[in-house]
Amino acid sequence: MPRIGLVALYVVESNSIRYLSSSLRKNGFDVDEIFFQYFTHHAYKPPTEEQIRTLIDLLREREIGLVGLSLRIGALFNVATQLTQRIKKELGIPVMWGGAHVTMAPEDCVEKADFIALGESEKTILDIARAHASDGNVETIQNVWMRVGDKLVKNPLRPLTPDLDTIPSPDFHSVANKFWVRGETVVPGEPLAGEKLFRIMATRGCVYRCGFCGISAMRRVYEGNGTFYRVRSVESCVSEIERARPYFPNLKRIRFDDELFVVTPDWLEEFSDVYPRRVGLPFDVLSNPNCLDETTIRKLAESGMDEIFVGVQGASKHNRKLYHRTGGDDRILEVAKNLKRFGVHGMFQILIDDPGAEREDKEQLLNVLLRFPRPFDLLIYSLCHWPGTDRTRELLEAGLITPDDVEGRNAKVLHQFNADFTYPRPPEENFFLALYLLCNKRGVPRPLIRWLTRSRFLAKHPSPVIAAAKLVNTAKFVVKGIGLILKGEASILTARRWLEGQRIATLPAV
């Protein structure tokens, strides 16, 4: 039987193809995992002819009979289209697409691939593999969409898998049948072997519906098809880490990549007992301030959480008005204070560049941030317009963006997800970006920032504030980098990404 080749585009970390491969292998199917290039913030380069050739030669050599492209981000839509056309032309084999962007924008994707699979696909891929092993007909498989002549076949979605523990864990350690197309070279084996950070997901989905977020768009696709937010058992998570550990001899940290880490009291109680005993490594998670009361923060800290990413986005009025996001500014401040109290380093995420935001919104956010206890990190994201979100629809309707601004047609996320000063934004937006950058830096007096905020002149001519912000941010970035090296958490992959991606102008906010 010809093999299936699953290809991750610019993401060596990809859970997606690892999960799908585990399901296929468990059911006796032959599959290759191919990681095409890797991703460095702000240093993305489209694939060269030689790189595409390397991929095609590899697929031919491995006798792949069906290719599955995993398309997580809309920004790589054109790359996926280009690769699909080349594979079909040169190898004459079918190409299917799946992944987060395919789920959010199936209408665009179905026109480019032989067929696509929407949503979670561990079961769908088995049906596809069975069809591939027999007559190749996938036309009636649930979750599959395809164009048949003039007709667009849209099969219904199967319900979400309620118990995540029944899904075979991804395999981050075995070396067989894995290939990393790095530049023009094929590196066989597990690309993450030897990394110091191990990433895992304890959940899928989310309980909220924030207007800017891709998760909300995916949730809409699944409406009426089962519980969207699901949690794995503590045992399942811990044993996945235990299985991987012997293959990661330099392991220093666990990162839970969930959009919203678990905060159910029973789960946390069990986790705080089991994780320290059986894993005992520092870990970090991502969460929403509404989920982080004092007890939760204490429990997480006791379990070994030393850092946390917390989504702030905007001040409360802005969040409610633009993003249907609840929670007051006092709550966010309380979270910041409790994190400090329990010795957890806070890394707060904010959003800028929303064309509907007003000066007042920006000032309010700055005032909230100026009340946070220092030290804290600030990650500043520039709003990208994912297809299918409420915010994208509202901005389109208001004429504040055009369809060309939506990711898929656009690829802003590759160049300006972490906001920097290379992006052409209005002076006032740059002024506030510079002030945000200053507000978590220890040497910068807060009264000075408050005073600068009031300057109408600097809001129109922000160059001096930008220069100051770049300087202090670079200094903090260097200090943070040295800290990572001293803690032994900087790996070769991290270092390579920094060296390739970072110029002073594009250093991410810290």
Ligand code: B12
């Ligand atoms: C964890 C994560 C990361 C991690 C990856 C870690 C890992 N081990 O995979 C890291 C940090 C590396 C990452 C990077 C990025 N990410 Co990210 N990431 C996520 C997150 C939170 C979870 C992804 C995941 O692993 N889910 C679990 C797996 C099993 O689900 P899945 O990927 O959807 O795969 C299933 C199906 O989609 C389907 N499927 C997937 N591929 C295929 C292929 C075929 C052939 C088939 C049939 C089916 C299929 O089956 C899979 C199994 O059920 C998602 C949000 C989300 N919930 O999807 C954002 C998300 C995908 N990321 C996003 C973004 C923007 C990025 C970055 C651009 C950020 C940046 N600038 O660095 C990069 C892009 C990297 C790239 N080239 O794709 C956005 C994408 C928005 C968009 N549509 O453009 C999302 C949706 C976040 C959000 N809330 O908006 N990410």
Ligand SMILES: C[S@@+](CC[C@H](N)C(=O)[O-])C[C@H]1O[C@@H](n2cnc3c(N)ncnc32)[C@H](O)[C@@H]1O
């Ligand atoms: C997917 S979110 C999850 C955050 C967390 N669950 C919360 O409630 O804030 C991770 C971070 O990505 C950023 N982000 C999400 N959607 C974005 C978009 N459309 N454009 C730019 N950044 C975005 C936000 O700042 C967010 O904090």
Ligand code: SF4
């Ligand atoms: S921003 Fe966070 S809380 Fe809101 S929908 Fe996205 S993942 Fe959920």
